[in-house]
Amino acid sequence: MLDIKITKTTNPKVKPDESKLGFGKVFSDHMFLMDYAPDKGWYDARIVPYAPFVLDPACVVFHYAQELFEGMKAYRTAGNDIQLFRPECNGQRMQDSCDRMCIPQIPVDDYVQAVKALVEIDKDWVPHSEGASLYIRPFIIATDVGMGVHASKNYTFCIICSPSGAYYASGIDPVRIYVEDEYIRAAPGLTGFTKCGGNYAASIKAGELAEQKGFAQVLWLDGVEKKYVEEVGAMNIFFMIDGKIYTAACVGTVLPGVTRRSCIELLKDWGYEVIEGKLAIADIMKAGHEGHLDEVFGTGTAAVVSPVKELDWKGDKVDISGGKIGPVTQRLYDTMTGIQWGKLPDTKGWIVPVCKG
Template identity: 80%
Template sequence: MLNIKVVRSKQLKEKPQDETKLGFGKIFTDHMFLMDYTEGEGWHDARIVPYAPLPLDPATVVFHYAQEIFEGMKAYRTADGSVQLFRPDCNAKRFQDSADRLCIPRIPVEDYIQAVKAIVDIDRDWVPHSDGASLYIRPFVFANDVGLGVHASKHYIFCIICSPSGAYYAEGLDPVRIYVEDEYIRAAPGLTGFTKCGGNYAASIKAGELAEEKGFSQVLWLDGVEKKYVEEVGSMNIMFKIDGKIYTAACTGTVLPGVTRRSIIELLKDWGYEVIEGKLAIADVMKASEEGKLEEVFGTGTAAVVSPVKELDWEGKVAYIGGGKIGELTQKLYDTLTGIQWGKLPDTKGWTVKVEKQL
């Protein structure tokens, strides 16, 4: 168990008055969690301090060789005023998998969850009260050795910051248009596609910018070898309802194992749907559309929860989905998952974790 020292901010920030204008990741709370790693000593000096810039040398390793990982989570305020997390153990375990791949020392699951609970607890007044808004939580670790040699760092900083946030997409839950990218790739076997590391996202920006210029909201990535099979969309996993069955890419090294993805698959199976995790060619998706069998398409992720898709554009061909409206199953998944997260529906899965008042 961590011994977390707390230094409270002497000057608290003014909290947003209008929670409908929070945006995403623009406003930050009063405090942050920090913990250091030193080779031979391990993780040490867990502390919560006032939110402030981090002083770093220009030669800090992370600036040059990108040895870092991160996670994305949310804290939700329920009707009775309590605050809860959603499956934090899954994020903690994925954080460990990312750490292994980037040669970063693991943080024990119980320590990760304790740290998240502690920072959310001290800044619980920042958890929004309005429907649909939440406190976004960003844990991250980065190498902070000073020097320009290419090797694993001997020192790291674990930091958690929080941001009260509204809807991830400006369009809300309205279906979006997706551009299928077949030139650039997001990941390839043996690389870091299954991790949450900044390099994956930096490499995706170019295609995202080009898609946006063409009027699309997101990019659908194909596999990095044959550029044939669907993998992810933007910063989310993606699922296709074709002729009554649900198809999604398998998490076999190039696809991020999303916590929302995992939860939705469990719900779908509970409801009797056949979920097929494996290779799905974009050509087969377009064919299904032509045959009237492509019933629903939706992205899944922590920030957006569920994002319905109304159009796929690939090689000049366009697949129109659901008449531009949210599919019945997509809506049910969104309502069910957010209902559990905000405590509006009973949690029969044991997915939610209360953040008790401690500090």
Template identity: 70%
Template structure:
């Protein structure tokens, strides 16, 4: 199937100066020279696909996204390998999840695998922001917003789809050092029937207050419990989370309140291939803490596009503290990180068909 629209490319006449020290990029602070834009009109569909110089665009104060939050986004990365090639990691999964988010928010879907089909053009604008080989990845942020002008709660008739790129460093200041996690039991992130499984801005906005309170207490992130009983572990603010208990892996199921992470999915496939038993089921925080008391909680790690794998050294719940792996990264956590990043960077063979080259 071919794209039904033509792509107009306008190159910047003022390319940005490349950073001298890519180790100090930070996360999401700098952006590449170009961005992709495309508009939607009800009855006409998607139109005016274009790559243009990165920069602001003007919007009316009554644009509906400001008032009713019809907005979704995705997170993925481009990697420049040692031989100078650029490759993506499972973009089809991101495209499918993007459309699932669009459906829940009452927004029009984009073409599935559009990201892959556009890849031949990305070499022009993604490469301008993709750091030197094996240094840092380039974060790719597709997003879509409602652009109707006027007040009233209903699905918009106009939307803008955009993709921006940010050559970035580590998401957490700690890098791969184990982090401290605060278990939140007052606020909730999601509840059945709401938007917990989507990547919409409202989910993240609702998490900010609890995250700030946790940071004030010296924690890196919040572990959310279920929104009904506030009993079962679900996910961390920016990651899914997994627990290695007595040699087996436990993680919350994706049944509407947990984001179906692409990294989560990939980690589970790796674990099962290595012979681990993986339980995708509800696990009570009380049972997690009990396992820690009994010496059975061997490793805890978050999984997500931004951090890939993030080891956890401490869980704090109701004044009780679970210390994990002696404060060090666990053996399995390190193996998962090395394997997944090895595939992403082209250092290890891709035997699962996860890599899509940018041509």
């Protein structure tokens, strides 16, 4: 168990208008920090006022991108309880990312304790408005000073929080998705299953090109044959064909999303057959044209569940669900958000209470 030292701010920030929060624009009063050194392990766990870092320009993180991050939320219920959704899953995924990125792992219990401690200190920053939440960003950076492509020996673990508005402020709006077949996001043996910044940096080019064409997201194909669907820029993705639900398997090139995992559990509980494996984009488009593509939806921390109304692959377009959210997608969204905000009972043991608001 961590011995967390707490230094509270003497100059609290003015909280923003909750009707204009957006995403990732403002940050709460405090942050969690912990350092790593070879002779000490992870040490000096502390919560301090939010402030800039002072880092040497020659830090490894700047030159060789040895870093990783997580994304999760804290929710305020109608009864003013503040709670987390499956934080241990994020802690385990961070451990897996650490292993791949040659960063010392943080015990899952310590990770969850740190998140809970920071959220409790900044509980007043958890929004009260419908659909809004406190976004939590844990991350680790390599802090060795010096050039040379090798793992750092010293690191900093930090957690910051940002109150974020409702993703669907004006109601759920199904999105158009562009299937990318030139650039790739990941390939076997690389870092596709980790949450490291390099994956996202490499995706920006295709994302901007898709946005210029009027699409909300990019659907990535596999990096070897450019044939099989993998994931969307900020989400995992599911396809319902003739009542069966397909999604790419997490075998090294797809991020193992916590929302993805939770939706699969719910779908199986409801009696749906969920198939995790290879699914060719050509087969999806064929199913769409022949009327067998029932629903398509993405899953992720920010949107929770996002319906898809159109796929575009090489100029060939398929319309889905009449441009509206499908019944399975809607049920998943309602159930997931109901559990997260305490509107539905947590029969799965997914909720971790933090404190009273």
